[in-house]
Amino acid sequence: MMEVAGPWTEVFEGSERTEESGGADSLLGSSTLTLAPLVSDSPSIRRSQPIFITSNRTRGGDSSSLSSSVPSIPNPFPELCSPSKSPVLISSCSPSTSDKHLIKVYGEDSHSRSVWVSSGATAREVCHLLVQTAHCSDQENWALLEVHPTLGLERCLEDHEVVLKVQATWSLKGDTRFMFCKNYAKYEFFRKPMLFFPESMISDSADVSKGMTSAELIQNLLRSGTCPEIQGFLHVKESSRKTWKKVYFFLRRSGLYCSTKGSSKEPRHLQCVADLEDLNVYTVVNSRKLYGAPADFTFCIKPSKNPVRAQDLKILCAENEQTRTCWTSAFRLFKYGKQLQCNYQLSKSAPRSLDGFNLSDSKSKSEASLVAMDFSGKAGGRVIQNPTEAQSAEREEGQAWRRREALRCSLPNLNSNTRPSSIHKTQPWFHGGVSRKEAQRLIEKQGLVDGMFLIRDSQQHAQCFVLSLCYKLKTKHYLVIPCEEGGRKYFTMDDGLTLFIDLLQLVEFHQINKGILPVCLKHPCVCVAL
Incomplete structure (x- = not known):
């Protein structure tokens, strides 16, 4: 017997029965077996097609669309995947417009923050956005730095520069980043031009107006958004060698030139080094170690427009910080001109908040309007016009303040625990055990303006502190020594003439009185954390 599985039928043809011997064999031999399907001539198979399901459906002919019942899941890590390729719905995280771009900005504690910016966002707008998102105290004196850690390069972006255009010039394999920090000296040369442009560095050919002093010449040029021609010797690193050569340079509106013969200004001895329209100027950090520079003022x-490559860098080294600042400021003025003057006026007219450190900032801004007063007479206060008398009144007030504080601290019912001696550790101007060199670098990064300061632990004297203060583009260091008087511990900087019960009191006193310092404490050097 033969069984055929499946939906098939058996069809036998020519199956006559015979009585001959071997009929069974004849039957099998004469018959043919064919298998035919039950459904003949079936149509071709049609496979299912995908159906597009819209996110909004209509019900019963109603034209009003209903939103999808599935809620959108916010993406907690928007910087890990782009919105177009993300498997997670991030409509609640990404901005509604496609004009937004995500950039990453680092703080001074190496932590970063990702922010959405428009394609035309300037450095000033990004700083204001970071001030709001990071809940910073004051609105101004912030800057966005372009940092190249491997090459040791840093540059403060101008307020009008477009951030995404700057980022487009970076190499994809580099470690370039944006850093958000304080910068008080961005427009300081408008306020104190003679400090930034010494008369010895101004070219003789710049004095076109006879009878005009250097100060008047610089003031007029800065008001018009330009700069006098700068000249002087700089050490330059030759590209094919590791040695440095001292060359005389000239900086003019048309570009940077060097003299092939001493300090000669003749056109046949001048060689063009760079065009100011197509270059950026950077300060170099740790230049002695990275490039073998003869000084730190590099x-x-x-x-x-090109990615940063070591072979494209023209590295120059000055003799001191004032010379370096003069050159870099002149580069900025010649390149941007009137735009810097507009940025400066805009920064002055911006509104400022009234919390946090802005109290000390407003105090320093109004310091120029303060006058010395004498209230000892019966007819009320009078303004002290004589500068010598004003200084004498300041010293007397400081001594009277010391006597009042000593009397208050000597009272028997004084609770010594109301103000612990470690209160300075919670202050933003205290930087712990940073080195002298690191303290100078922090002050330089946030701006070499008079009154910028920080306090740190002394590395040479146990239980002592150091006040690092910027004055006339230089960082000075003052030792704060602990001492005892009447069984109490004090701090002093003038061999016990003026005593302070803690460092906070020392700072508060010198924010109003200079004391032995050349200038009052104005701007605390604060590390920004995003």
């Missing part, structure tokens, strides 16, 4: 210029 800066470099490079083409602004």
Whole structure:
């Protein structure tokens, strides 16, 4: 017997029965077996097609669309995947417009923050956005730095520069980043031009107006958004060698030139080094170790539209900080001109908040309007016009303040625990055990303006502190020594003439009185954490 599985039928043809021997064999031999399907001539198979399901459906002919019942899941890590390729719905995280771009900005504690910015966002707008998102105290004196850690380069972006255009010039394999920090000296040369442009560095050919002093010349040029021609010797690193050569340079509106013969200004001896329209100027950090520079006052210029490469850098080294600052400020003024004057006026007219450190900032801003007063007479207060008398009144007030504080601290019912001696550790101007060199670098990064300060632990004297203060583009260091008087512990900087019960009191006193310092404490050097 033969069984055929499946939906098939058996069809036998020519199956006559015979009585002959071997009929069974004849039957099998004469018959043919064919298998035919039950459904003949079936149509071709049609496979199912995908159906597009819209996110909004209509019900019963109603034209009003209803939102999808599935809620959108916010993406907790928007910087890990782009919105177009993300498997997670991030409509609640990404901005509604496609004009937004995500950038990453680092704080001074190496932590970063990702922010959405428009394609035309300037550095000033990004700083204001970071001030709001990071809940910073004051609105101004912030800056966005372009940092190249491997090459040791840093540059403060101008307020009008477009951030995404700057980022587009970076190499994809580099470690370039944006850093958000304080910068008080961005427009300081408008306030104190003679400090930033010494008369010895101004070219003789710049004095076109006879009878005009250097100060008047600089003031007029800065008001018009330009700068006098700068000249002087700089050490330059040759590209093919590791040695440095001292060369005389000239900086003019048309570009940077060097003299091939001493300090000669003749056109046949001048060689063009760079065009100011197509370059950026950077300060160099740790230049002695990275490039073997003869001094720490190093800066470099490079083409602004090309990725940063070591072979494209023109590294220059000045003799001191004032010379370096003069060159870098002149580069900025010659390149941007009137735009810097507009940025400066805009920064002055911006509104400022009234919390946090802005109290001390407003105090320092109004310091120029303060006058010395004498209230000892019966007819009320009078303004002290004589500067010598004003200084004498200041010393007397400081001594009277010391006597009042000593009397208050000597009272028997004084609770010594109301103000612990470690209160300075909670203050933003205290930087712990940073080195002298690191303290100078922090002050330089946040701006070499008079009154910038920080306090740190002394590395040479146990239980002592150091006040690092910027004055006339230089960082000075003052030792704060602990001492005892009447069984109590004090701090002093003038061999016990003026005593303070803690460092906070020392800072508060010198924010109003200079004391032995050349200038009052104005701007605390604060590390920004995002």
